[in-house]
Amino acid sequence: MKTDTSEKDLETTFNEKGELISPVLAEGVKNFLIDIDGTICDDIPNEEPERMGTCMPYPDALRIVNKWHAEGHIITFFTSRTESHREVTEMWLKKHDFKWHAMLMGKPRGGNYHWIDNHIVKATRFKGKFTDLVVKNHDVEVFKD
Incomplete structure (x- = not known):
């Protein structure tokens, strides 16, 4: 079911100069960007759109995504599928x-992404099993001070 992000989930935030900055999610609310093909179902190339309506979801992905939604997290699917799809x-x-x-x-489309944003970005690579997330510490690339 498609719903809009609730205004109660966003907090108005100001910088040290008192200027309005991008909204921040309420404490404990995560904003998930989830790929579709190869992540919640088999990888269906854009060049084979006839397969898009007939593939089956990965059961664990369906269960976990809906669990996160029920917990109040924001679910956004971010796909390489085109607007025509x-x-x-x-x-x-x-x-x-x-x-x-x-x-x-x-x-x-394609290989590795290097996301640059003015917000904190957390990334989790899907490796064939959709489960709850756990915290692990790893080295990350950051901008030089």
């Missing part, structure tokens, strides 16, 4: 009872 994608998500808030189409 939005309707079949939304129908597929509804058919399989995924709960989500938004969907971003046109994610860059």
